[in-house]
Amino acid sequence: MASSSSSSSPGFSIHTLSFPDAPDEPCAVLVDNRVVPHLPVPRSPARPTPLGEDGTPCFEIRSAGPDKGLGMFATRHIPIGGQILVEHPTILTPGKVPLPPEARTAAYRGLSAALPQHRRDGLHAMANCRGPEECTTEEGIAWTNALDLDLDLPDGIETEAREYGGVFLLLNRANHSCGPNAAHKWDLASFSTTLYALRPIAPGEEITIIYTDPLQARDKRRAHLFSHYRFMCQCPFCTLPPPLIAESDAARADLRDWRHTRPNFPGWATDLCRADDFVLHSHMEALALIEREGLQGMASPFVREVCLCWAMLGEVEQFKEWAEKLERLSDVRDPLMAREVRRWLEDPPLRLPKWGWRKKQRMQTRKKAAEETPPSPEAYYSPLLF
Numbered sequence: 001m002a003s004s005s006s007s008s009s010p011g012f013s014i015h016t017l018s019f020p021d022a023p024d025e026p027c028a029v030l031v032d033n034r035v036v037p038h039l040p041v042p043r044s045p046a047r048p049t050p051l052g053e054d055g056t057p058c059f060e061i062r063s064a065g066p067d068k069g070l071g072m073f074a075t076r077h078i079p080i081g082g083q084i085l086v087e088h089p090t091i092l093t094p095g096k097v098p099l100p101p102e103a104r105t106a107a108y109r110g111l112s113a114a115l116p117q118h119r120r121d122g123l124h125a126m127a128n129c130r131g132p133e134e135c136t137t138e139e140g141i142a143w144t145n146a147l148d149l150d151l152d153l154p155d156g157i158e159t160e161a162r163e164y165g166g167v168f169l170l171l172n173r174a175n176h177s178c179g180p181n182a183a184h185k186w187d188l189a190s191f192s193t194t195l196y197a198l199r200p201i202a203p204g205e206e207i208t209i210i211y212t213d214p215l216q217a218r219d220k221r222r223a224h225l226f227s228h229y230r231f232m233c234q235c236p237f238c239t240l241p242p243p244l245i246a247e248s249d250a251a252r253a254d255l256r257d258w259r260h261t262r263p264n265f266p267g268w269a270t271d272l273c274r275a276d277d278f279v280l281h282s283h284m285e286a287l288a289l290i291e292r293e294g295l296q297g298m299a300s301p302f303v304r305e306v307c308l309c310w311a312m313l314g315e316v317e318q319f320k321e322w323a324e325k326l327e328r329l330s331d332v333r334d335p336l337m338a339r340e341v342r343r344w345l346e347d348p349p350l351r352l353p354k355w356g357w358r359k360k361q362r363m364q365t366r367k368k369a370a371e372e373t374p375p376s377p378e379a380y381y382s383p384l385l386f
């Protein structure tokens with residue numbers, strides 16, 4: 001990636017980054033000068049967006065209805081964990097630009113001016129939920145679209161200079177749902193974000209992501225979305241009949257605290273007094289709620305522990321079924337986990353150190369009990385009371 005400084009405002013400067021895998025698609029960066037020496041250099045090219053047999057991606061951008069503007073729609077079946085799109089950002093802006101209005105306007109104008117014409121046109125066609133009385137077009141576009149990107153800045157850099165957001169010409173066409181069917185994962189090494197499916201997506205279905213904390217109650221989610229993005233969420237979870245909204249709010253609150261209030265795997269794993277399905281039962285309940293609320297993005301830790309439960313119980317078939325699910329869920333989000341799961345699957349009893357531990361312990365306890373001489377029936381009752 002080449003980095004060149006093109007102009008600057010006090011305390012901030014503008015750089016353009018170009019990528020070896022997409023030399024015509026540079027990214028313009030507005031950056032706090034304290035961060036300039038730490039601007040990352042990608043170590044690897046981005047993975048290409050997967051194409052189908054006909055050479056087209058698995059999505060299209062088209063109208064999502066009168067109140068939603070454009071949206072992203074599946075053009076063919078996308079499996080769980082399937083990659084939808086891999087993209088570099090067009091602009092990168094700080095979370096806060098504490099400059100006086102004129103300098104701020106100049107900084108944002110300079111940012112779009114640093115792009116080649118076709119990228120600038122693309123940027124200016126993005127949604128902007130802010131009016132001209134509030135900010136420049138470029139800043140409004142950043143507010144409406146920017147996704148948090150972690151630049152892995154060193155600890156010494158102050159908090160207000162650490163937060164950056166990127167605008168993506170395609171990915172940012174994905175609208176919001178409180179039960180999204182897709183999520184995105186930033187990769188600093190290639191300076192790209194991958195959009196992937198959280199559950200199977202049918203052809204024609206809208207591809208949605210989450211813009212707010214999905215575990216908040218519906219009114220709080222809606223208030224946040226309205227104040228930040230200026231729309232009243234009409235997703236299927238926000239438009240349930242009132243009694244079902246109360247149920248959905250309760251389920252989400254339950255899920256938020258689940259791991260602190262319900263049976264936990266590490267405790268169960270060493271405690272033979274607990275039933276063998278103590279954690280399995282509770283995690284299945286959580287996964288059913290996750291499914292009902294469309295929150296598959298938070299399933300992985302539960303699925304991982306379900307796998308480990310089956311491993312400790314030495315149940316090969318159930319273990320494999322859940323490990324395959326975990327592999328699909330982790331493929332983009334946590335490639336190290338996906339690799340580990342693939343290793344588990346090669347030979348579960350050999351690869352998982354605690355394989356069948358609970359089963360063995362139970363068998364030993366039973367064997368020991370059987371070896372002990374049973375007490376005589378008289379020990380249990382006395383035929384005569386006096």
Ligand SMILES: C[S@@+](CC[C@H](N)C(=O)[O-])C[C@H]1O[C@@H](n2cnc3c(N)ncnc32)[C@H](O)[C@@H]1O
Binds near residue numbers: 126175
């Ligand atoms: C990041 S953009 C999403 C793409 C946008 N629809 C477009 O035409 O480019 C965010 C804006 O899209 C609209 N939007 C996103 N999700 C929505 C939803 N669930 N309901 C209504 N409008 C939505 C809002 O206007 C929001 O400010």
